Amino acid sequence: MILLRIAIDGPAGAGKSTVARIVAQKLGYTHIDTGAMYRALTLEALERSIDLENQDALVAALEDMDLTLQPGSAGNQVFIQGRDVTAQIRSPEVSEHVSLVSSHPKVRAAVVEMQQQMAKADNVVMDGRDIGTVVMPDADLKIYLDASVEVRAMRRSMELAKKGFPVSLEELVAKIRQRDEFDSTREASPLRQAEDAVVIDTTNLSVSEVVDLILAYCRGRGGHV
Numbered sequence: 001m002i003l004l005r006i007a008i009d010g011p012a013g014a015g016k017s018t019v020a021r022i023v024a025q026k027l028g029y030t031h032i033d034t035g036a037m038y039r040a041l042t043l044e045a046l047e048r049s050i051d052l053e054n055q056d057a058l059v060a061a062l063e064d065m066d067l068t069l070q071p072g073s074a075g076n077q078v079f080i081q082g083r084d085v086t087a088q089i090r091s092p093e094v095s096e097h098v099s100l101v102s103s104h105p106k107v108r109a110a111v112v113e114m115q116q117q118m119a120k121a122d123n124v125v126m127d128g129r130d131i132g133t134v135v136m137p138d139a140d141l142k143i144y145l146d147a148s149v150e151v152r153a154m155r156r157s158m159e160l161a162k163k164g165f166p167v168s169l170e171e172l173v174a175k176i177r178q179r180d181e182f183d184s185t186r187e188a189s190p191l192r193q194a195e196d197a198v199v200i201d202t203t204n205l206s207v208s209e210v211v212d213l214i215l216a217y218c219r220g221r222g223g224h225v
Contacts, residue, residue, distance in 0.1 A: 004029070004218060005124055005138075007131035010145035011180050011191060013152025015202050015210060019145065020127035021075045022211045027125065027218065032069065032118050033076040034128035034135070037111055038102040039089035040067050040078050045101060052097055055104035062110055092165050099179050105188040108134075112189070129183055132194035142197035143214055149176055151203050 004027070008020045017033050024031035041058060044050075044065050050057050069076045077086045088094070101107060108130075115135045119126060126135065132142035147155075153172040160167050183191040193199065198217055202210050 004140045005119060005136055006126070006141045006143065006214075006218065007136045007139035007194070007197075008125065008127040008143045008145060008214075009129055009131050009133070009191070009194070009197065010127075011129070011152065011183065012176050013156045014145040014147050015155065015207060016127040016145055017075055018207055019202075019210050019214065020125045022207065023214050023218075024125040026211070026215060027123070029123040029125050030118075030121075031071065031076060032115065032124055032126040034111070034115055034126060034131065035098075036069065036076050036078050036089060037067065037114070038107075039094050039098050040080055040085060041065070041107070041111070042094050042098045042101045043085055043089050043091075044080055046093065046097065052100050055106040058101060058104060058107050059110050062107070067114075087163060090160070090163055090165070092160065092167055096175070099182045099186075103182070103186040103188060108188045129191040130189035132197050133192060134189045137194070141214075141217055142194045143217070144193040144197040144199045145210070146199065146201050147203040149173055149180070152176055 006023065008016050010016050017035065020033065021031045041062050044061050045052055045058055048061065050061055066081045068079045070079065077084060078089055079085065112135050115126065118124065119136055128135065132139055150173060153169055153176050156176070157167060157169050157172050200210060200213055
């Protein structure tokens, strides 16, 4: 029996995946990083030279790629055909193209169906951009994380540098602004705050402070913390 299904949405660099992973660990729930699923498909398409504008070809690739997510100490480990691509899906090249891949209605429909099946199987903390509005509109708790563009760019810069992908802060600010615009105006499942979501501005908050806030809301909804 599902005790609590938690949806965490927000723009790039707001801290969704990190926070969702820690919250899931503390609750003993399954963490589903939906962005990683779109990134994995983007990586597969790039490696196979699939036209990123061809949504039918992308859906076919998704059906063939044997995508699996497994829990890891630093978040979901992502595998394609048994190959660990956890690091590769965070590359600047994938980041540059994932918004386009995830904007196609047929792609989103196929991935959303996968995500909804995952949500039925266990207690979950799921993060993305359309979880509370499309994937789990009946989630028990909806959180929308946000932060200033500059802070989000700084976080992403540090994250990429640790993984060996140094990118200038100025370039990241521009890219994040561009992605915000693209994600919020796309036709299929645009990034938006669910009407019943709790909004948390993480600009001046540490990860642990954000986690504590979400766990407090979980206790208010009957979650076992």
